[in-house]
Amino acid sequence: MSEPAKHPAAETGPAAFVPRRITGPVLMGVVPGQPLAVAHRAAELAHSLGVNLICAYVDVTSYLAGEPDGGGARPIDPDGIDDDVEGISAAIAGRLREALDGSGVEWSFVTLAGEPARALGRLAESTAASVIVVGTRERGLGARFEELLVGSVAVHLTHRQHRPVLVVPLAPQPKPRPKDVR
Numbered sequence: 001m002s003e004p005a006k007h008p009a010a011e012t013g014p015a016a017f018v019p020r021r022i023t024g025p026v027l028m029g030v031v032p033g034q035p036l037a038v039a040h041r042a043a044e045l046a047h048s049l050g051v052n053l054i055c056a057y058v059d060v061t062s063y064l065a066g067e068p069d070g071g072g073a074r075p076i077d078p079d080g081i082d083d084d085v086e087g088i089s090a091a092i093a094g095r096l097r098e099a100l101d102g103s104g105v106e107w108s109f110v111t112l113a114g115e116p117a118r119a120l121g122r123l124a125e126s127t128a129a130s131v132i133v134v135g136t137r138e139r140g141l142g143a144r145f146e147e148l149l150v151g152s153v154a155v156h157l158t159h160r161q162h163r164p165v166l167v168v169p170l171a172p173q174p175k176p177r178p179k180d181v182r
Helices: 036-049 085-100 116-127 141-150 153-160
Strands: 026-030 053-059 062-064 073-075 107-113 131-135 165-168
Touching (some): 026 036, 026 116, 036 085, 036 165, 053 085, 053 116, 085 107, 116 131, 131 153
Parallel strands (some): 026 053
Antiparallel strands (some): 062 073
């Protein structure tokens, strides 16, 4: 994640904070239909830090069988609707390619399986990511219902990670205007 700074430590008193250079990649969680603003912010951060960008889509219709580096993913319900995970992943990768190729940022795309916060956390740990970037949910009743059922990935990540989590706002609410006083 980082390398030690080349500053001598103080001889007396409490240990001084010594900043370290960030060297681990930026990890971005991606969902289908996500506004490109999240990818743009993550790419800007990776570019500013001089690190790679890893874009990860988590397929919630499957789970990780065996160890994180082996065994592969299995569908939660083999008799259920056959989602086109490969097609979804290919569409996301294509959209990211259009948005990020030529940006000067080295980036890659991976598809993970399982619960999003856990899958992103495992990948962040295995790649020594410096920061995890996610977007907020779109507004609406469906998004609120989904958050009620499964919770917020950003909240889960902030409670399970020792690395920073950057949440990119999507469609923020405008500030309420004060009422005219007469």
